[in-house]
Amino acid sequence: MVVEYAVILYKEVVETCNKLMNDAIQGIPRPDSQTTDVLLFNLSGCNRQELVEVSSSTSKDLSQVDYHNKHMALVEIPAFSCASVTPKAPQNTASVRFDEKQEEFVLENNFVSVVVGKSGQVIHFYDKVNMRDVIKRGAVGNDIVMYDDVPFYWDAWDVEIYHTQKKHTLPPALSVEIIESGPLRVSLKAKYKISDSSQLEQIISLPCMSPRLDFSCELDWHEKHKILKVEFDLNVRTHNATYETQFGHVARPTHTNTTWDLARFEVCGHKWADLSESGYGVSLFNDCKYGYGCSRSKLSLSIVRAPKRPDPEADMGHHSFKYALFPHKGDVRAG
Secondary structure: OOOHHHHHHHHHHHHHHHHHHHHHHHHHOOOOOOOOOEEEEEOOOOOOEEEEOOOOOOOOOOOOOOOOOEEEEEEEEEOOEEEEEEOOOOOOEEEEEHHHHHHHHEEEEOEEEEEEEEOOOOOEEEOOOEEEOEEOOOOOOEEEEEEEEOOOOOOOOOOHHHHHHHEEOOOOEEEEEEEEEOOOEEEEEEEOOOOOOEEEEEEEEEEEEOEEEEEEEEEEOOOOOOOEEEEEEOOOOOOOEEEOOOOOEEEEEEEOHHHHHHHOOOEEOOOOOEEEEEOOOEEEOOOOOOEOOOOOOOEEEEEOOOOOOOOOOOOOOEEEEEEEEEEEEEEOOOO
């Protein structure tokens, strides 16, 4: 089959690219070979602060043990450069607590305050810096939903508009527990039973240095003619949403005023989609998905499908993926 041949070709491409990258890295002198054997690269055009794995000998004041029982620390790397691992003292901290009265979890840092219910949904998200709600009042985010997905003709290629009329309300999370308590990052683990044959485990994390809320997912997927999505009902009003493409971005309407608009219920995109009004916006990042949708203020990411032709086992099995919600000041260009 075409897919089987493509997998072989992609494997060769990845191996070739990895060899080229590793050969190039070996030729780069280390800034300080005495401090560490690990060299970090920042290929973006802006300075980055990230949490990275470090040795257990790192000062406890500068590190935290994560949910994998490994030490992590905050580092900063200049744009378009590399640096050895030099842990940095955080200027901000993150905290988490369980409100027994409300039966909800509160994740907080200097930038945002996030409330996650025992269902696993984000029921409140407040941007402290810009002093406004990110999730619409009375609505939710991280709403994991499933729809019937039965195209007319091309099972593995088409997604029809009528699938949005056949929504399955999923049960709340089986459990939600605190697995990281700061100060560098706080995290919850949520477990979901999607159906009798499919399960999802999700880590919801808030780092100390950013308003970005991260979702790391492990999905065991065994369905037939279904599509799984995650939806965020945002406190943003605008006519268009913006989606990343190969060499830029493209805007698509959030309304259905014309038949052309109606046909854009599912949009191709790469690493991010953004919903911004004048002065404020929210971006939805992901690491490996390519289908988005936006209806009014509800921004969604298509996670996985279950077509049965031409390959009856397409997309079946284990999936690892990540997505994140990032509120920002200004429009999509400023964000």
